[in-house]
Amino acid sequence: MEAPQFSEAERAQIEAFCQKYPTRQSAVMPTLWLAQEKFGELSPPVLQLVAQTLGLPYAHVEGVATFYTMYLTERKGRWLVEICTCFTCGECGGKELWDYAQQTLQLDENSVSPDKVFWLREAECLGACDTAPVLQIEGRRMVFSVTPEKFDAVIAQLRAGQLPEFESVPIRNPD
Ligand code: FES
Structure with a gap:
């Protein structure tokens, strides 16, 4: 297999x-x-x-990549979907949503669907507790106030190869 390379444009971006x-x-x-x-x-x-491009030791780059959960040193499915089951989300439907996802997607012991399209993980607090329960796709697209119906719609979109539309965190009126 060919060694991975960055394009000229990507090298310029890294510089x-x-x-x-x-x-x-x-x-x-x-x-x-x-x-x-x-x-x-x-x-x-x-x-x-990455190490060569930045002129850094491999161990330094690997240390960063393995410390933060947003970096994937091994991808198990096409789409990574993280459901928050932390404190608030866990109390507001996140755990039920996790169980629902396990059942509807028939996830295996690694929480991967049989066709390897979906890989699910439980997430720690994603910083949007007042819209619990929330999920995050590929570490970059959040979905708020997730119901089973909303979850199904997100899954259908991902299956079609599309990320859901960007949503801002809904602002609640303090009154
Ligand atoms: S506990 Fe889920 S976003 Fe904070």
């Missing part, structure tokens, strides 16, 4: 990341994110590419 910070180490996170968006996962060859 632009580096210019924003006092050290190249600081550009690791956006570069890892760019690499994950391009390659789908941060396998050892991709981590090596």
Whole structure:
């Protein structure tokens, strides 16, 4: 298999990341994110590419990639869907939603659907507790106030290859 490569445009983007910070180490996170968006996962060859491009030790890059849950060193399904079952969401339907997802998608012991289209994980607080329960897709698209019906609609959209529309966090009137 061919070694992963960044395009010229991506290399320019990575250099632009580096210019924003006092050290190249600081550009690791956006570069890892760019690499994950391009390659789908941060396998050892991709981590090596990131390390070489930034001129940093492999261990440093790997350490960052394995510390944060938003980075995927191994992808188990086409779409990663994280359901928050933390404090507030857990009390407001998140745990029931997790069970519903397990059943409707017939997830295996790794929470992957039989066709490997969906990979689910439980998430810690995603910072939108007043819209519980919430879920997050691919670490970049949040869905709020998720009911089983809304979950089914999201799954149908993902199955069709589309991310749900961006939603702002709904602002609640304090009154
Ligand atoms: S507990 Fe789910 S967003 Fe905070």
